[in-house]
Amino acid sequence: MAKEKKTFDLKEYPFPTEEIPRLNIDNPETEKRIAAGLPVVITDSGLVRSALHWDLDYLQGNIGDGKFTVYKSKNKKFQYFDDKKVDTFKDFEKPMEHLDLTFPEFVKKLKTAKPGKDKVYLQQALNEGVGKRIVADFLGFNWSWVTEQQKKNKFGALTSNLLLIGMEGNVTPAHYDEQENFFAQIRGYKRFILFHPDQFKCMYPYPTYHPCDRQSQVDFDNPDYKRFPKFKDVKGYETVVGPGDVLFLPMYWWHQVESLPDHGHTISVTFWYKAGPIGNVVYPLSPQQKVSMMRNLEKMIHQALNNTDEIPEFMQNMVLGRYT
Ligand SMILES: CCC[C@@H](CC(=O)O)C(=O)C(=O)O
Numbered sequence: 001m002a003k004e005k006k007t008f009d010l011k012e013y014p015f016p017t018e019e020i021p022r023l024n025i026d027n028p029e030t031e032k033r034i035a036a037g038l039p040v041v042i043t044d045s046g047l048v049r050s051a052l053h054w055d056l057d058y059l060q061g062n063i064g065d066g067k068f069t070v071y072k073s074k075n076k077k078f079q080y081f082d083d084k085k086v087d088t089f090k091d092f093e094k095p096m097e098h099l100d101l102t103f104p105e106f107v108k109k110l111k112t113a114k115p116g117k118d119k120v121y122l123q124q125a126l127n128e129g130v131g132k133r134i135v136a137d138f139l140g141f142n143w144s145w146v147t148e149q150q151k152k153n154k155f156g157a158l159t160s161n162l163l164l165i166g167m168e169g170n171v172t173p174a175h176y177d178e179q180e181n182f183f184a185q186i187r188g189y190k191r192f193i194l195f196h197p198d199q200f201k202c203m204y205p206y207p208t209y210h211p212c213d214r215q216s217q218v219d220f221d222n223p224d225y226k227r228f229p230k231f232k233d234v235k236g237y238e239t240v241v242g243p244g245d246v247l248f249l250p251m252y253w254w255h256q257v258e259s260l261p262d263h264g265h266t267i268s269v270t271f272w273y274k275a276g277p278i279g280n281v282v283y284p285l286s287p288q289q290k291v292s293m294m295r296n297l298e299k300m301i302h303q304a305l306n307n308t309d310e311i312p313e314f315m316q317n318m319v320l321g322r323y324t
């Protein structure tokens, strides 16, 4: 008997979205969508079956006494920034604070956080430092399936399995990644809002040399349509993933991710894969290839000018009145 469809009270955004298909791992459509670079929620994969019992107590008892990367945010947003680029932007204000905490210190902060006060988000790559029961759980992941997907789709190497433990209401604002991602949900519910790479023109990412490279400048809660007029034309896809669900999140697809309010803290694990080898170029170029080209051109101009202050005028001189 099919599981009754869970319904959620979701915040309305000012753009239309379509539902991302939820397909069983054995449905032939599932692998077709992965091969086509289309998002799909894969049910009954068992990818993280050996971790579905993970909760804060179990993890605290078994994950080890090392330090974990935890971000703290004054609001609900956890916008990634590249520390290595911070000093190229003197007046850059870090959107969140990086703490290194033991697991018990993290759990205490998570449990004592006051509504509307600081929120915390643990984001730590699973590595050999974890306790042996966690290692056993990790080895129990459905590696044969995900490795088969990696090979079939000619993905590059597995780069990391990031453990994510977020408070309800936490938001990772819209951005894209340059890796393929099988996102496994273990506990709680996360809303994913995705946009096709061809929506780049509506998403206005920061410049590549900015600490928030790959992140959209648009504040979804208060869009500035003067600065970002095309955002009003954006069209998205969305889904809510729950325990056992795996979302295939293709490289360069934009996504905003929210730990649903009123559903408790969330636990997730990512399976990030490098891009595969570039085959022969086929025209017309894909939106993903055009994003990659824009990135390379921006980086080249930044390097050649060797002065970030000169870049805006250089870019405008090249385009305004000539290609506009
Ligand atoms: C640091 C990674 C955060 C994650 C989104 C989320 O679960 O909050 C994401 O963006 C991804 O898996 O690509």
Ligand SMILES: [Zn+2]
Residues within 6 Å of the ligand: 175, 176, 177, 255
């Ligand atoms: Zn991401």
